[in-house]
Amino acid sequence: MSFGVGGLMLNESLTIAHAYRPGETWACARERLLAQGASSLPKLASQTRALREVYDRIGHLSDAERHYLSVEADRTEQQAVMWLAICRTYRFVYEFAVEVINERYQSWRLDLGHEVFDRFLADKAECDPSLAALSPSTAAKLRQVLFRILREAGVRSVEGRIQPIWLSGHMKRLIEESNPADLRIFPGNGG
Incomplete structure (x- = not known):
């Protein structure tokens, strides 16, 4: 983390x-x-x-x-590319991108507030003792940094809404060569 x-x-x-x-x-x-x-x-x-x-x-x-x-x-x-690298580096972030952001985008629930992160973390903490052991201040810091990353990567708008990420054909091919499932971290690019 x-x-x-x-x-x-x-x-x-x-x-x-x-x-x-x-x-x-x-x-x-x-x-x-x-x-x-x-x-x-x-x-x-x-x-x-x-x-x-x-x-x-x-x-x-x-x-x-x-x-x-x-x-x-x-x-x-x-x-x-850096969003891709972060998601590959941190399983938690990858799962958040796929299980929360992609799922919400697919169902047109585009608001992405702090409560969504908090609920996801609480759900994951039920199965992961290291997440369950996070202090409230550490969890808040992780949420703050992840939401900053989401904004800087263009995944979340300043208004707190999920935004599609349009990838060029070349970039899509590069990702597909490594792992086609990784396209799911980009709203609008993977089912």
């Missing part, structure tokens, strides 16, 4: 995706980028945590998806 760090972190992700050298290990790249100041965060501990988070996310993308992120995608699709 470390998605509680930052938001979508698109700029940091792009910096890392651009600077990554094919064949370089993630650990070496992380050290090199930290030394170069790849993060705009002021404190070294914050930089290290943010870079670790971004590396974890980017590590869940295929080479073709990473290339698309750093070279071919426009800003909207860069946001979509």
Whole structure:
């Protein structure tokens, strides 16, 4: 549940995706980028945590998806690629995207308020002791960060409504090559 760090972190992700050298290990790249100041965060501990988070996310993308992120995608699709990376990194977020956002979008219940997250977390906590052990303040922080990510990715509007994410044919093909089921995290793209 470390998605509680930052938001979508698109700029940091792009910096890392651009600077990554094919064949370089993630650990070496992380050290090199930290030394170069790849993060705009002021404190070294914050930089290290943010870079670790971004590396974890980017590590869940295929080479073709990473290339698309750093070279071919426009800003909207860069946001979509990072939403994909976050959903692949965190099972909880993936399940929220599929079981809540996709289901609500499919049934035209487009409002996505905090109570929807709270209900989903409570339902998941019944089967997962680690979720059940979250303090109310930690749960509120996770909700805050997830809703920030949803807004920054374009999945949720400022007004709190689910928005469709339109993907290019090229991006859809890239996702289908990795896992066609991942299209369900994008409202309007998967059943």
